[in-house]
Amino acid sequence: MSAVATQVSHQEKNYLNDENTIKSWLLTKDHKRIAVMYLVAISIFFLAGSIAAGMIRLELVSPRGAFLTNDAYNRTFTAHGVIMIFLFLLVGIPAVFGNFLVPLMIGAKDLAFPRLNLVSLYLFFTGAAFALLALIFGGVDTGWTFYTPYSSMYSNSQVALVLVGAFILGFSSIATGVNFIVTIHKMRAPGMTWFRLPLYIWSHYATSIIIILGTPVVAITLLLVVLERVFHLGVFSPELGGDPVLFQHLFWFYSHPAVYIMILPAMGVVSEVIACFSRNSIFGYKFVAMSSMAIALLGFFVWGHHMFISSQSMYQGLVFSLITFLIAVPSAVKVFNWSLTMYKGSVWLASPMIFALGFMGLFVIGGLTGVYLGSIGTDVHLTGTYFIVAHFHYVMVGGTVMGFLAALHFWWPKMFGKMYNESMAKVSAVLVFIGFNVTFFPQFIVGYLGMPRRYHYYYLNPDFQIWNIASSFGSTVLALGFLLPVIYLTKSLKSGAPAGPNPWGATGLEWEVESPPTKHNFHEIPVVTGLVYDYNSEADEAAWEEEEREMEHVTRGGQH
Amino acid sequence: MNFQLAPDRASNFAGQYDALFYTFSAFAVFFTIAVFVMVVTFVTKYRRGKKANRANPIHHNSLLEAIFMGVPTIIALTMFVFSAKLFVDMRTPPKNSYEVFVIGKQWMWHLQHPNGIRENNELHVPVGQPVKLTMISQDVIHGFFIPDYRVQYQVVPGRYTQLWFTPTKPGKFNLFCTIHCGTQHSEMGGYVYAMEPKDFAEWQATGGNRFKERPKNLADAGKQLYEELLCNNCHMEKDNPRAPSLYGIFQSKRKMTDGTVVEADENYIRESIVNPYNRLNAGYGNQMPIYEYKKQISEEQIRMLLEYIKTLGSAPAPVTTPAPTARGNAAGGQS
Ligand SMILES: [Cu+2]
Ligand SMILES: [Cu+2]
Numbered sequence: 001m002s003a004v005a006t007q008v009s010h011q012e013k014n015y016l017n018d019e020n021t022i023k024s025w026l027l028t029k030d031h032k033r034i035a036v037m038y039l040v041a042i043s044i045f046f047l048a049g050s051i052a053a054g055m056i057r058l059e060l061v062s063p064r065g066a067f068l069t070n071d072a073y074n075r076t077f078t079a080h081g082v083i084m085i086f087l088f089l090l091v092g093i094p095a096v097f098g099n100f101l102v103p104l105m106i107g108a109k110d111l112a113f114p115r116l117n118l119v120s121l122y123l124f125f126t127g128a129a130f131a132l133l134a135l136i137f138g139g140v141d142t143g144w145t146f147y148t149p150y151s152s153m154y155s156n157s158q159v160a161l162v163l164v165g166a167f168i169l170g171f172s173s174i175a176t177g178v179n180f181i182v183t184i185h186k187m188r189a190p191g192m193t194w195f196r197l198p199l200y201i202w203s204h205y206a207t208s209i210i211i212i213l214g215t216p217v218v219a220i221t222l223l224l225v226v227l228e229r230v231f232h233l234g235v236f237s238p239e240l241g242g243d244p245v246l247f248q249h250l251f252w253f254y255s256h257p258a259v260y261i262m263i264l265p266a267m268g269v270v271s272e273v274i275a276c277f278s279r280n281s282i283f284g285y286k287f288v289a290m291s292s293m294a295i296a297l298l299g300f301f302v303w304g305h306h307m308f309i310s311s312q313s314m315y316q317g318l319v320f321s322l323i324t325f326l327i328a329v330p331s332a333v334k335v336f337n338w339s340l341t342m343y344k345g346s347v348w349l350a351s352p353m354i355f356a357l358g359f360m361g362l363f364v365i366g367g368l369t370g371v372y373l374g375s376i377g378t379d380v381h382l383t384g385t386y387f388i389v390a391h392f393h394y395v396m397v398g399g400t401v402m403g404f405l406a407a408l409h410f411w412w413p414k415m416f417g418k419m420y421n422e423s424m425a426k427v428s429a430v431l432v433f434i435g436f437n438v439t440f441f442p443q444f445i446v447g448y449l450g451m452p453r454r455y456h457y458y459y460l461n462p463d464f465q466i467w468n469i470a471s472s473f474g475s476t477v478l479a480l481g482f483l484l485p486v487i488y489l490t491k492s493l494k495s496g497a498p499a500g501p502n503p504w505g506a507t508g509l510e511w512e513v514e515s516p517p518t519k520h521n522f523h524e525i526p527v528v529t530g531l532v533y534d535y536n537s538e539a540d541e542a543a544w545e546e547e548e549r550e551m552e553h554v555t556r557g558g559q560h
Numbered sequence: 561m562n563f564q565l566a567p568d569r570a571s572n573f574a575g576q577y578d579a580l581f582y583t584f585s586a587f588a589v590f591f592t593i594a595v596f597v598m599v600v601t602f603v604t605k606y607r608r609g610k611k612a613n614r615a616n617p618i619h620h621n622s623l624l625e626a627i628f629m630g631v632p633t634i635i636a637l638t639m640f641v642f643s644a645k646l647f648v649d650m651r652t653p654p655k656n657s658y659e660v661f662v663i664g665k666q667w668m669w670h671l672q673h674p675n676g677i678r679e680n681n682e683l684h685v686p687v688g689q690p691v692k693l694t695m696i697s698q699d700v701i702h703g704f705f706i707p708d709y710r711v712q713y714q715v716v717p718g719r720y721t722q723l724w725f726t727p728t729k730p731g732k733f734n735l736f737c738t739i740h741c742g743t744q745h746s747e748m749g750g751y752v753y754a755m756e757p758k759d760f761a762e763w764q765a766t767g768g769n770r771f772k773e774r775p776k777n778l779a780d781a782g783k784q785l786y787e788e789l790l791c792n793n794c795h796m797e798k799d800n801p802r803a804p805s806l807y808g809i810f811q812s813k814r815k816m817t818d819g820t821v822v823e824a825d826e827n828y829i830r831e832s833i834v835n836p837y838n839r840l841n842a843g844y845g846n847q848m849p850i851y852e853y854k855k856q857i858s859e860e861q862i863r864m865l866l867e868y869i870k871t872l873g874s875a876p877a878p879v880t881t882p883a884p885t886a887r888g889n890a891a892g893g894q895s
Contacts, residue, residue: 150700238718325636342602344617368588377646381710384738450707452738455746463564538614
């Protein structure tokens with residue numbers, strides 16, 4: 001697809017080994033090294049969040065808990081939520097794969113503001129440090145939603161510390177968002193017009209818009225909670241003349257769109273992976289691209305669906321519900337287009353593709369159960385129960401984490417130049433899919449039965465137990481599925497086969513450079529002449545058959 | 561531990577709710593299967609290495625895209641109409657409802673019946689009679705939830721919220737708090753007892769009161785308190801320089817110093833008591849004493865005062881002056 005074929009030289013140093021001092025890593029302005037540091041950090045946070053999740057599942061096996069006190073339990077689920085959302089999901093795909101791929105995919109040598117990118121990494125570390133300090137000094141017990149006046153006046157935990165942390169993390173995200181927007185506007189290679197951009201770039205563009213519009217609102221809101229807590233500024237507490245529900249409005253004004261900050265990049269990944277492994281141009285390119293933009297825009301007008309029963313006016317609720325129904329449409333468009341991309345393709349079920357198909361399956365269930373909650377009448381019974389917990393895990397874990405894993409398996413060879421054990425990867429994809437469903441599907445049922453979320457004990461209705469046992473059992477399978485990649489990916493770094501520039505036969509500028517890429521990505525800036533998804537399933541099929549025949553020849557030869 | 565798949569249907573909303581819930585589920589199952597079948601078909605038919613016709617793949621089709629957008633939009637709008645209707649019903653309590661007052665506090669539910677019966681973490685209600693709950697929290701936000709009734713609403717400090725239902729069958733049903741409210745959030749629950757009307761009447765007459773001295777009805781208790789707290793030193797039958805009259809105030813229009821006109825609903829009257837200087841009546845200053853919230857005046861007491869104030873100026877008048885005149889004056893004096 002690029003007119004100038006890039007020269008591949010294996011002798012050359014790559015971004016990983018170019019300079020190998022600690023200082024060269026810590027002060028790097030290379031978007032790829034920054035991405036790798038993010039990857040290490042968020043993997044550790046994911047592990048921490050998962051340990052908390054495991055403790056929760058263990059407690060819930062019995063209606064009267066297992067080994068934690070009420071307070072300890074409340075701190076555990078808050079730690080799980082805060083770590084997973086602020087330190088993994090919100091940063092995961094953008095900070096790791098966004099940083100790594102945005103310049104490579106548009107044919108640029110780096111992001112527009114490399115120094116700002118480094119600042120954003122350190123803001124992330126600082127924010128995370130605050131959150132971890134809060135954990136060390138006893139934790140937080142408000143839930144990740146920090147509802148006032150509990151968080152601002154009543155809670156006896158490290159709320160202020162963690163909120164200051166979240167405030168700082170907000171700036172880290174804003175810096176990344178600004179960087180992506182400017183880069184996508186200004187640094188595209190010659191010929192890379194807007195409608196030739198990979199869909200992954202479109203989804204990051206949409207995400208970055210949400211980040212810079214929404215994050216300042218939540219940052220200020222969280223700061224107001226801190227001020228009320230510390231200086232008794234009356235904003236949210238009715239005893240000080242404030243309005244507790246105001247917090248919910250401000251919080252969800254950001255936190256609903258934040259759901260799309262987490263899911264849109266995953267959708268971008270899935271578009272890339274499905275096109276590549278179907279050997280087909282993505283079906284309805286413009287519709288998929290524009291649906292990301294539609295989601296980003298509409299996403300700002302539905303926050304009230306978290307507050308149907310919070311004393312907002314009935315008419316307000318009805319309008320929010322109507323808009324929420326409409327936002328389901330662009331998501332449906334994406335799913336249909338992904339499916340049709342496989343039509344007349346040449347579908348290769350490699351591990352990234354299995355993760356992407358897993359994403360589709362889980363996201364469809366997550367999305368459709370979202371309809372129950374966006375629908376104002378049915379939400380009344382389900383909000384505040386395990387139904388909502390199941391729903392957002394389907395979207396966040398089934399969607400975002402599956403997308404993250406698809407990305408990790410797809411671009412790992414590019415990032416580190418090594419292939420991993422493909423059969424282990426397939427096992428992991430299947431385990432995650434099955435384990436996930438066994439963990440979270442029972443939660444829909446127990447939620448419909450009425451089990452409230454954030455409940456440590458449920459002896460008031462012991463019938464909830466059987467579903468909780470099923471869920472806890474599933475979580476062990478899920479944990480195994482998550483653990484496997486840690487093993488085989490780390491192993492691949494040492495003993496993996498060299499990947500070569502393009503192990504998947506994918507199109508896209510990032511596949512035309514070496515794996516791992518050199519420090520400056522491109523030796524010459526490529527010139528783009530057509531749409532990114534320049535696949536031809538028929539030709540590819542023929543070529544593959546040819547290759548297969550040769551392989552057979554070789555192996556048979558070897559046996560004799 | 562039983563194997564339970566669906567909550568009981570024990571209120572007027574449960575049937576309508578479930579009809580919607582299962583219709584949504586039918587759509588959800590249909591679309592999930594549709595996508596699943598489509599994916600599995602394409603994956604098997606066009607699997608790499610399998611002979612298939614791959615010539616002339618299509619990459620866009622405006623008609624298909626229009627269907628992809630059109631069909632979900634139509635389905636969504638239809639669903640919305642039914643869902644909205646259910647919600648509007650849930651938010652519109654009938655006039656003849658039996659009203660129970662609910663206070664949420666860390667970590668218990670306190671309930672007051674109109675005739676003065678009080679209970680904790682238990683709510684007794686008659687079958688077949690609409691019941692309206694007027695709810696408030698004394699500390700943080702709680703959520704009042706009866707799964708078998710399909711009703712849930714937040715219980716917020718500083719403002720009254722409400723919820724209603726008609727129990728349709730006798731029995732004992734779970735009551736939960738659904739907004740995380742601290743240490744014992746998961747234990748802030750209890751049971752709703754729905755009783756046949758005659759059992760309920762008997763309960764009211766005898767077993768109902770768990771407290772030693774049985775208070776009179778809420779309004780009477782309020783009258784007593786009103787006098788103890790010396791509200792009547794300032795608030796008299798007619799407007800006077802000390803304070804406006806409270807006769808006939810409920811649901812009347814009040815004029816404020818900044819010129820705005822406010823309807824004196826329950827939230828307004830409550831606010832006038834706990835936070836008197838927030839909105840001042842036209843012609844008055846910061847004169848009303850502040851009764852310190854939770855120290856001098858509790859949420860229960862505010863409710864009693866409110867019930868009493870509602871009776872002021874309506875027949876039977878507690879004082880000798882003809883009520884209608886008083887009412888006219890009170891309303892007229894403000895405008
Ligand atoms: Cu939302
Ligand atoms: Cu609670």
